[in-house]
Amino acid sequence: MSDPDPVPTLRAKARELLEQGTVRAVVGYQSHAESGLPVPAVITRPDQAEALVFNPLCAHNLSRYVQGGAEKPVAVVAKACDTRALVVMMQESHIRREDVFVIAMGCTGIVDAARIDERARAPWRRIEAIRTDGDAVAVETDAGVARLSLTEDLLPRCVACPVPQPVIDDVRLGDFPEAPPGRPDPLAAQVAEIEAMGRDERRRFFSETYNRCIRCYACRNVCPLCFCEKCFADETRPQWVPRSTLGGGNELYHMVRAMHLAGRCIGCGACERACPVGLPLMAVNTKMAQVVDGMFGHVAGVRMDDTPPFAVYRDADPDLPGHGGGKS
Amino acid sequence: MKGTPLFLPGDRVGSWVGALAGSSTVFGPQVGSSGRPEFALVRDPSAVDLSLDARRASIRELWMPQTEILFRYRLDSQGATLEAVPRPEGSRVAFGIRPCEAAAIRRVTHVFRQGKHPDPLGLEAEGMAIVGLYCASPRRTCFCAQVGSPVDMAEEACDVLMTPISGGHVLHVMTDRGGSLAGVSGAAQATSDQVSAAGAVHAGLITAVPADGAIGALEATALEVWASEVFADQGARCIGCGVCTFLCPACHCFDILDERQGTGGARYRCWDSCQFDHFTLHASRHNPRHDQAARLRQRVLHKFLYMPQEFGVTGCTGCGRCAELCPVGISIRQVVADVRAAMAQEQGVTVA
Amino acid sequence: MTEPARNPYLPALARIDQVFDETYDIKTFRMVFEDEALREGFTYESGQFAEVSVFGHGEATFDISSSPSQRGFIEFTIKKVGKVTTALHELGPGSQVGIRGPYGHGWPLASWEGKDLVFVGGGVGLPPLRTCFNEVLAPENRARFGAVTIIYGARSPQDLVYTREFEQYRQAERTVLHLTVDKGDESWTGREGFVPQLLDEVAPSPDNAVALTVGPPIMIKFVLQGLSKLGFADEQIFTNLENRMKCGIGKCGRCNVAGKFVCVDGPVFSLAQLKQLPTDY
Numbered sequence: 033m034s035d036p037d038p039v040p041t042l043r044a045k046a047r048e049l050l051e052q053g054t055v056r057a058v059v060g061y062q063s064h065a066e067s068g069l070p071v072p073a074v075i076t077r078p079d080q081a082e083a084l085v086f087n088p089l090c091a092h093n094l095s096r097y098v099q100g101g102a103e104k105p106v107a108v109v110a111k112a113c114d115t116r117a118l119v120v121m122m123q124e125s126h127i128r129r130e131d132v133f134v135i136a137m138g139c140t141g142i143v144d145a146a147r148i149d150e151r152a153r154a155p156w157r158r159i160e161a162i163r164t165d166g167d168a169v170a171v172e173t174d175a176g177v178a179r180l181s182l183t184e185d186l187l188p189r190c191v192a193c194p195v196p197q198p199v200i201d202d203v204r205l206g207d208f209p210e211a212p213p214g215r216p217d218p219l220a221a222q223v224a225e226i227e228a229m230g231r232d233e234r235r236r237f238f239s240e241t242y243n244r245c246i247r248c249y250a251c252r253n254v255c256p257l258c259f260c261e262k263c264f265a266d267e268t269r270p271q272w273v274p275r276s277t278l279g280g281g282n283e284l285y286h287m288v289r290a291m292h293l294a295g296r297c298i299g300c301g302a303c304e305r306a307c308p309v310g311l312p313l314m315a316v317n318t319k320m321a322q323v324v325d326g327m328f329g330h331v332a333g334v335r336m337d338d339t340p341p342f343a344v345y346r347d348a349d350p351d352l353p354g355h356g357g358g359k360s
Numbered sequence: 361m362k363g364t365p366l367f368l369p370g371d372r373v374g375s376w377v378g379a380l381a382g383s384s385t386v387f388g389p390q391v392g393s394s395g396r397p398e399f400a401l402v403r404d405p406s407a408v409d410l411s412l413d414a415r416r417a418s419i420r421e422l423w424m425p426q427t428e429i430l431f432r433y434r435l436d437s438q439g440a441t442l443e444a445v446p447r448p449e450g451s452r453v454a455f456g457i458r459p460c461e462a463a464a465i466r467r468v469t470h471v472f473r474q475g476k477h478p479d480p481l482g483l484e485a486e487g488m489a490i491v492g493l494y495c496a497s498p499r500r501t502c503f504c505a506q507v508g509s510p511v512d513m514a515e516e517a518c519d520v521l522m523t524p525i526s527g528g529h530v531l532h533v534m535t536d537r538g539g540s541l542a543g544v545s546g547a548a549q550a551t552s553d554q555v556s557a558a559g560a561v562h563a564g565l566i567t568a569v570p571a572d573g574a575i576g577a578l579e580a581t582a583l584e585v586w587a588s589e590v591f592a593d594q595g596a597r598c599i600g601c602g603v604c605t606f607l608c609p610a611c612h613c614f615d616i617l618d619e620r621q622g623t624g625g626a627r628y629r630c631w632d633s634c635q636f637d638h639f640t641l642h643a644s645r646h647n648p649r650h651d652q653a654a655r656l657r658q659r660v661l662h663k664f665l666y667m668p669q670e671f672g673v674t675g676c677t678g679c680g681r682c683a684e685l686c687p688v689g690i691s692i693r694q695v696v697a698d699v700r701a702a703m704a705q706e707q708g709v710t711v712a
Numbered sequence: 713m714t715e716p717a718r719n720p721y722l723p724a725l726a727r728i729d730q731v732f733d734e735t736y737d738i739k740t741f742r743m744v745f746e747d748e749a750l751r752e753g754f755t756y757e758s759g760q761f762a763e764v765s766v767f768g769h770g771e772a773t774f775d776i777s778s779s780p781s782q783r784g785f786i787e788f789t790i791k792k793v794g795k796v797t798t799a800l801h802e803l804g805p806g807s808q809v810g811i812r813g814p815y816g817h818g819w820p821l822a823s824w825e826g827k828d829l830v831f832v833g834g835g836v837g838l839p840p841l842r843t844c845f846n847e848v849l850a851p852e853n854r855a856r857f858g859a860v861t862i863i864y865g866a867r868s869p870q871d872l873v874y875t876r877e878f879e880q881y882r883q884a885e886r887t888v889l890h891l892t893v894d895k896g897d898e899s900w901t902g903r904e905g906f907v908p909q910l911l912d913e914v915a916p917s918p919d920n921a922v923a924l925t926v927g928p929p930i931m932i933k934f935v936l937q938g939l940s941k942l943g944f945a946d947e948q949i950f951t952n953l954e955n956r957m958k959c960g961i962g963k964c965g966r967c968n969v970a971g972k973f974v975c976v977d978g979p980v981f982s983l984a985q986l987k988q989l990p991t992d993y
Contacts, residue, residue, distance in 0.1 A: 064689045066573075067500065071689035074596040092688065096599065149500075157500050157570070240393050246418065246426060248602035248633070254687050266638060268795040274619050275630050276427040306687035308603045309418075310396055430721040433767050439808035440767045442722065475976060477720040477815075477961035582970035586990045613965030616721065616958050620768035627721065627771070632964070639966055640956050640992075643793045646929055648955070648969075648992045658968065658992070666971045 038137065038206035039086055042109065045135060045203060046081035049107050055133050059097040060084040060109040068159030068173075069145055072097060084109070086206075087162040088169045088180075091142045091187060093117055093300040096256040098132055107133035111142070112208065113189070115198040116298035116333030117256035122200075123333075123340055124296075126259055129200070136198035138206025141190035141213075143169050143180040151178035151185075183215075189301040189314070192217035195334055219299070219318040226315055238283065244309050245282040247275070251303035251313055252289060257296050264288060290316045295324040295341045298333045361562060362515055363532035365555045366547035370528040378405035379544040380453050384489070387422050388455040389414040399457065410456050410524070415499055416681055419461050419609050420631070422454050423468075423485040427630045430616070434624045445626075447480055453541065456493040460504040460677040462517035464609035465490070470671040471612055489537050492518035493529075496561060498568050501680035503693045505569035507576060511562050513677055523558040530558035575696045577668035580703060582661060590698040591660070595653030597688045602633035604659065604682035604690070610675050613639070634658045660695050720961055723765055723810030724750055728803055729785055734873040738836055739801060740777065740789040743809060755814075756780055758821065758843035759952060759980045762813025763960045764788060769799035773957040775979070776814060777839035779846035781853060786811075789839040789873060815960040816979050819844045819924065819950065828858035830916045832935050834907045834927025835866050838873050840952045840979075841926055849884050858886070861916050865892040865907040869900045890914050908934035911942075918943040924950045936983060946984035953979050953993045969993050 046058040062073035062083040070090045074097060075081065086109065095117040098106050104127075110118065115134060121127045148156065148171050156173035163170045164182075171178045196209040226234060249265070252258045264272045265285050273288070274281040290297075297317045304313045324330050327350045328341040341349075368376065380386050381402050388408035392398035397414035399422060420426065433440040454462070465485055472482025492514050495502070504510045514521045519538030522529040530550050533542045550558075578585060605611040615632040619625055632639060635655050641647045649655050663675035676692060683691040725746040732740040743764075745751040756762075758780055765771035772794065778787035792801045803809070821844070829848060831841045841862075848857050862881060866872045872893070881889040892903040892910045903910065908931065916923070923944050925935045932951060939949050955967040955974040967974035969992040981989075 064691070066683075066691050066694055067689065069689060072597040097597070155497055155500065244392070244394060246602075246606050246631075248606045249636075250599070250601035250603045250687050253599040253601040269798065271795070275615065275617055276619055276628050277630065278427045278429075278628075279619075302687075306599075306601070306603070308416075308607055308685040310394065431719065435767060439727075440725065440810070442725070442810075444719065444722070472963060475962050479720055479961070479963050480718075581988075582990045583988070612963070614958075614963075616771055616964070618765070618768055618770040625768050627765070629721075629964075632958075632966070634965065634968075642954055642956055643791070643797075644928065644954070654992075661970070662965075662968065666968070669971045 039084070041205050042086055042135065042137070043081045043084050045205070046075070046084055046107065047078045049133060050076070050078045050081065055105045055107040056103040058084075058107040058109070058135075059094045060135075061086060061090045061092070061094070063159070066158065068162075076103075085162075086137050088139070088141065088143050088164060088182060089145055089162055089171070090137075091145065091305060093256055093302045095121065096254060096302070098127055099256065099259045100126070100261070104131040105133060106131065107135055109135045109137060110198065110201075111137055111139040112196050112198045113139075113193065113298065113300055114256075115200050116195060117300060119199050119333040119336055120257055120296055120298060120340070121259070122336070123338065124343065134198070134201045134203075136201035136204045136208075138204070138208040139196075140207075140209055141182055141186040141193060143182065143185045144187050147180050147185045148173065148178045151180060152176055187301060187305075188218045188222075189299055191215050192220075194331075199334060200336060219314055220322075222312065222315050223319045223322065226319075241311055242282040242286055245277070245286065245311060246309060247277060247282065247285065248308060250306040250308060251311075254302045254306040255293075256300070256302070257293060257298070258289070264292075286313070286316070290320055293317060294320045295328070295330055296332050297321060361511060361521070361532050361559070363521070363534040363538070365550040365558065366531040366533065366542060366545070367550040367554045368522070368529050368531055368545050368547040372528070372546055373410060374406045374408065376545040377402060377408045377455060380455065380491075380541065381405050384451040384453045385448070386453045386455050389417075399454075402455070408455065410493055410522070410529075413499070414456075415458060415495075415502070415679065416607075416684060418607050419454075419457055419465075420606065420611070422457070423465050423488060424481060424612060424614075424631075427628055430627045430629055432624060432626045436623065448484065452484075452488045453491060454488055455491045456522070457490060458495055458679070459492050459510045459514035459518060459521070460502075460679040461609045462490045462492045463508075463513035463677045464679065466517040467667070467671065467673045467675060467677070468610045468612050470667075470673075489519045489541055490517060491538075491541060492521045494521060494523040494558075494561060495565050496524050498565060499680055499684065501683035501691065501693075502678060503569055503573060503575075503680055504678035505566040505571070506573045506693060507674060507676055507678040510565055523561050525554060525557040525561060530554050532558075573693060573697060575664075575693055575700060577674050578661070578665045578696065578699065578703075580665070582665060585661070585665070585699055585703065586657070588657075588699050588702055590695055590702060591657040592653040594690055594695050594698075595651065595656040598635070598652035598656055598690055599688060600635055600637055600652050600655065601687065602631070602635055603685050603687060604692070605633040605635055606631055607681040607685055608676075609679060609681075610663070610677065634662070656690070656695065660692055660699070663692070664696050721812070721959070723763065723771075723812045726809050726811050728805055728807045728809060731804060732876070734789060734875075735871050737792045737801075738789060738873055739792075740787055740873075741800065741803075742778070742785050742787050743811065744785050745811070746808075751784060754786065756786070757814070757818025758847045759818030759840055760814035760816050761957075761960070761975075761979060762786075762788070762811050762815065764796075764800070765810035765812075766796060766799040766803065767808070767810065770796045771810070771812075771958075772796035773960060773975075775840040775843070775952065777842050779843055779850060781847050781850035789836070789842075791836045812960060816975055817977070819980050821847065824922055825856045826858060826920070828916070828919075828921035829860050830921055830923040831860070831862045831864075832907060832911055832923060832925040832927070832939075833862070833864045834931040835871060836873065837925075837927035837931075838864060841924055842874060842877075844924060845881075849881070849887065854885065858920065860884070860887040861890070861914065862888070863890045863907060863910055863914055865894070865905075865910060867894045869893050869897055869902075906934070907931050908938050911935055911938045915942060918945070918948060922948045922950060924952075926952045946987060947982055949983035950980060951983070951986070953981060955979075955993050
């Protein structure tokens with residue numbers, strides 16, 4: 033079953049879901065009115081379905097828009113990886129399976145939009161069209177065509193895509209790779225690089241990284257799994273984290289957030305892409321996922337019938353070496 | 361362009377920054393520890409690099425630190441002893457910021473200087489000398505020429521404007537303060553060829569920004585635009601983070617908090633954002649701006665309606681940071697353009 | 713060169729002199745400035761507010777609830793809801809606080825001379841009204857104003873504030889106090905029902921009168937309807953907006969309502985003024 037251009041089917045499906053009242057809203061991608069880059073769109077009227085797009089620049093993890101107070105039932109356009117976030121939200125009883133209609137989109141990797149600047153002949157302002165052309169994406173801009181490779185220009189998190197098939201879906205559109213691409217994971221390489229640092233160097237790396245944080249909370253707000261009604265960072269009684277950026281507040285914020293995502297983060301990289309000052313936030317998240325996998329054999333959101341390790345207590349739960357806690 | 365034109369060869373910028381740094385605190389574009397361009401205090405004049413594109417780095421710190429201690433206190437059994445924290449002293453120079461950024465800094469001083477209780481930040485930002493750097497070309501989301509004119513903004517806000525031309529920069533000295541700054545640059549009188557080359561750069565930037573997207577202050581009352589569907593449409597995808605406001609050179613909202621350390625502590629202010637849900641939350645839990653559409657409306661109207669009404673200038677100079685860095689691509693220019701189009705349609709007027 | 717601006721965020725030091733328990737979660741704090749000159753010289757308009765701080769915990773905005781006719785101290789009536797108010801509720805006489813203010817515009821009393829005044833308050837909305845009727849009822853001011861009607865209600869008898877002062881209002885000349893509670897208990901012999909209903913029953917005349925109302929948003933909504941029905945024009949109705957504030961001086965941005973800052977242009981607004989503004993409050 034090959035569907036070279038799933039977008040017409042996607043639009044028809046979205047229209048049908050809204051017309052029949054199956055869902056109250058469809059979360060998908062549309063082209064930005066100015067830049068032409070894909071951006072999230074929350075549509076509620078059937079006629080808006082014509083604006084939906086899907087292409088290898090659709091980086092956003094739209095499951096963020098089905099959090100908490102969103103109108104339900106809702107349909108969401110999801111890449112295979114994005115469905116993992118939905119699964120975690122369901123496992124944690126944040127949303128119900130029946131409230132979300134999953135439109136799974138076949139994907140062979142998302143390219144890094146920042147590369148358009150490098151590959152266009154001149155500064156561009158507007159994308160006219162985005163076409164998949166063999167193993168490249170031809171981004172037609174007002175300043176000429178920028179060709180982005182579907183292997184060389186991928187987002188870091190896509191290079192070694194571990195889960196190319198959706199974990200849950202109500203409809204599948206497009207072609208889904210059968211297996212992971214088997215390329216080395218640049219995020220794992222980044223973790224290894226940091227681990228190879230000496231203690232002081234690593235300390236310096238993190239302190240310089242977090243010093244640059246401006247506490248805009250884009251990383252948290254864009255995260256599909258940061259859905260706490262009140263974030264510890266906003267709590268004032270007690271004030272867990274100082275709001276001032278002079279002391280250790282930044283570091284504390286990022287470290288606690290990472291801990292709260294341990295075993296939950298599905299590695300979509302939305303936080304890192306949202307960061308306006310370019311903090312390498314995925315390094316810690318990736319490390320955390322490695323630790324949880326190593327200790328509990330758990331990978332977040334890859335199986336609907338999994339139990340999140342921090343949601344259950346098992347007598348056989350391992351402890352970190354040297355952190356024996358109360359158990360022998 | 362007003363002011364006497366001078367010419368400074370490209371290889372003399374470092375020594376000029378060095379001369380300025382001898383008598384002032386200078387901030388300029390440099391490569392930061394992360395390898396990204398940033399505006400930072402100049403410790404090594406040779407590190408200042410005007411070829412860097414630092415137009416997406418924050419310049420808020422130049423006039424309003426993210427965290428600023430308002431005063432400290434010591435606590436003992438008798439009570440608190442308040443200790444003033446000295447304000448920054450001496451002259452300060454912002455070197456190599458863009459005309460839009462310069463105008464944003466000057467405009468926001470209105471807020472701090474007005475009223476019965478002026479805030480020292482206002483006078484300090486006004487007192488900061490600005491050596492502007494004209495842009496040879498815009499970035500993708502830049503729209504200075506759609507919300508005004510970069511030339512006007514330079515004249516409004518810069519003490520000296522540097523315009524990059526072949527071999528160096530033409531310096532237009534616009535104020536007496538600018539005269540003293542340029543006086544230590546070693547720049548010579550510019551030739552007429554150099555002046556016209558600078559003129560071509562000035563015009564080139566303006567034509568590089570599409571003219572059809574021109575926007576300006578909204579000519580309406582808040583009530584007339586309040587219910588515009590544009591805010592709900594665009595606000596639906598807003599994630600409520602502080603990227604747009606924290607990176608904006610003209611945003612100024614802040615929170616005031618205490619931090620206690622042992623037997624003492626400090627009261628400080630830190631950046632806050634109208635885009636955060638708790639910004640307007642009443643003690644009673646009532647929140648007048650209860651969704652992101654309302655918060656987006658506040659950001660847009662504050663800059664394009666309230667500031668123009670209060671001070672006669674927009675609170676946005678088109679630097680384009682918010683639009684380029686927004687994680688979900690919300691463009692303030694587009695929101696304003698859409699609101700204006702909707703208003704025009706309502707009045708039965710076709711928008712050009 | 714211009715003189716450097718003074719630090720507008722530096723509070724004056726004060727001590728808590730007395731604490732009155734109003735309800736289980738509301739206390740009135742009488743505060744006295746440490747500086748003697750300030751203690752005697754501090755003046756304010758009823759309806760103005762101040763920033764009160766507990767060092768180490770922070771600063772919050774409160775209406776001044778004492779009357780400008782009372783000198784030597786100021787009072788704030790404070791419900792325990794957040795970080796600063798919780799810290800304040802821990803404090804007793806002798807404890808130190810910081811005070812900045814007064815800020816904003818108070819009730820335009822000068823323009824109300826000779827008029828009847830109708831106060832309609834709900835729950836913890838009474839403090840910004842109390843400052844005003846206590847000023848009006850002060851012997852030196854009383855002759856300048858007409859009849860005073862106070863209509864006040866709360867959820868239960870235990871939620872009424874300033875009960876210790878009710879008797880003096882009942883005794884005051886040309887003054888009537890009407891009370892109600894949403895739901896009474898065995899000790900309550902008074903009226904039950906909501907404030908807007910009580911307003912309907914009392915039916916004060918709009919002739920040569922102004923009405924001031926402060927309370928929860930839902931109460932305000934129906935009180936405004938009631939006042940209009942009674943014939944009060946928008947120019948005769950005043951309220952005090954409770955927008956969240958931090959700086960108090962028009963800088964921090966959070967109490968912005970269209971072109972106005974509630975902290976500078978308010979907190980007191982007439983209904984006529986509010987109708988020119990969007991509902992960002």
